[in-house]
Amino acid sequence: MTRKMQVLASVLALFMLLTTLSACSSKNSNSGNGNSGNGNGGSTGSEANGNAGKSEAKDTITALLPPVSGNYQNNFAQMEKDFNALYPNLTLKIEPASWEDMTQKLDTQVNAGSPPDIAFIGSDGISKYVQQGMLMDIKDTATPEMVSDYDPAPLEYMKNGDGLYGFPAYMEVHAIGGNKEYLEAAGIDWKNVQKNGWTFEEFREAIKKGVVKEGDTTKRYGFVFATSGVTAKDYLNILIKNAGMPASFNKDLKYAYTSKNYLEVLKAVRLMIDDGSMPKELSSVDAGKRWNMFLTGQTMITGKGLATFENSANKNNEKLKANDGSAVQGSIPVEYIVLPVPTFLGQEPVSSTVVDGYVTFRGKKEPTAEHKANVVKAAYFLASGQVAATTNNDLFAAHISKSGREAAESMTIDRNPDNVAAVETLLSHANPARPDIPVELGAKAIKMEDEVIIPKLQALLADEISPEEMYEAVKAAAIKNFGEDGIVND
């Protein structure tokens, strides 16, 4: 080896080693300002610690945010600027993430003990992080003005036990959606259904009428719900909530899905496929597929349906009108109608809701009181007023804070008034939050849902097991997890 080659090779080897070591370093290049992460004593840095107690001490709050709405991430620079104008000593540093990356990115940061100060997640994820001790309880820091700004129902979703772990951004209803033209052709009084709901028997007859066949081939189904993979969970959940089981545990904290009503819902799931109202391949229909089927006229009703789907349908209609090539291939103009989920066995309607919001995290070290207050300010800034109004209007989601409603007054939004009223009706019987369910019980129920309920439901949809077999499998798993006395026996 010549001397030159030795020197070159050693430089390359050193470079490789340094690159590796720097990649593994826990200190990133942004830590120079002492605010790389979670606002614990370490993360606020010497500057913040040195000024502890001074309200004007400089501080940086980090937030990991996904594309909540179509325009949401485009507004990040403005949001950072507005926050800094409101609190000149504070800097809001937003890290964008795609929906696909969000969970993995956050989970990695949480398990490394250095999460962001704020992350936008579903309220159903709160118990998981509480169990890890990585969420920051802000009930003693959030001011009464902040708390009273929110509608009580969505705010409850941000609680676990006695703790408050952030502020809600919106509360959306998981409903179903219909094609107005096809509903009317099938003789369905959809305005009446929007106001008064329908029973499963009425729904079953309605979706039968929506089926269009050419010989043996079904050209249009009455109802198609996404059930591939984890979406199966949504399907069963919105049905069982309307069958007297609003949560996995009843008020006595007994596991609810061993009730006889559960079996009746499972029978209904099979009936709709056996009737031919839903495709026999339902277990492989994912969210994209069923929306495509709805826009291309292959189904009269689809699920799950969110308010924002009206916006998506309207946008596609505009593209079709303008002969825009980016319209969904084979699609037809569709007027999206919000519909409620049917009720079972004479039970009261309970709307399945999803509450997402800005959740506050802590790092390995206890956060300083001052940094905690700053994080709360940032979370409230994101979840209220102008930011909330703009985001919720983008999503066609109802406003859930007074400040958000006020800010939205000056904004125009083109929505079907019947759908707005229907969503209001659905929200009026929204499923209440259950912060009383202990995290350990909740975690067991989630794991049981993933490992037993969803796989068995997929088998039921594929006609590989009967409703009774699935019910027995769920009951056996429930007894194993919660004991004979820990389940509902009716």
Added chain:
Amino acid sequence: MAQLAKAPIAKPVKRRRWKGDGGWAYAFIAVALIVYAMFTAYPVISAFIISFQEYRPLGSVFIGFDNYTSTFRDSLFWKSIKNTIVYTVLTVPVSLLLSFAVAIMILPLKKGLQTTFKAVYYLPAVASGVALSVVWLWIFDPMTSGILNQFLALFDISNQNWLGSSASAMFSLVLMAWLSSHGTSIIIYLAALLGIDGSYYEAAELDGASFFQKLWYIVIPCLKPTTLFLLVTGVIGSFQVFQNAYLMTGGGPDNATTMVGLLIFNNAFKYFEFGEAAAQSLILTVIIAGISLIQFKFLGNDVEY
């Protein structure tokens, strides 16, 4: 004299030793060793420790063998092991056979054509697994519009719920493996085929050997080390399979395609049960090591390297 006696004669020796290639060799090996220690040895040791803990970012708790006992009692773990074995048995031998057949077919071609085919077969290895899965989801579309279902319709066979039925979900993943990702094996087989001395073939031709006789008596024995290498690495890779099940079926339906890799991923990143996931990973390591040893013992006896 005394000063001469005290002269540090060892120094030049040291410098010579460092100047020699030996010193440089240690320096370069050190780089690889440090990277190995950081990214392989440390995580393995760390996983071993975590497997005896209930992991929490704010302080883990030592729980002895609980993670191991709960794993051994978990019926889903055994089902995932069974699924993984079925997948391995169905994919690895067929993949080897296909790679070998393609390499044999490419061998007589001119160098330019050989390179083209090698590039074509290697392309799936370069493409994103997610992108490939999207294409396969399109192929396996359960409705009549699905590509595979349209093909079946030509023979008057009704559409199949490829990924949604327990009867066909595993087969669908196996079919995916059969029809993709042979590039690396083909290139390795080709390199080995080109390494066989031409005089063997000439001697065989003089004796009037047919194509299949040459294949059986020359090619297959000469490629035995290569086949053993591909078999062992193929089985190891197959036991660690995760992506296809995660992206295509999510482990369903009814856990019919839940592989052990997917189960470990779910325990770690879905339920944050890192202790149990670490225990399952180490059990998987032992299983893979055991199978590899058996392969070497029974297939590697007469292999000469």
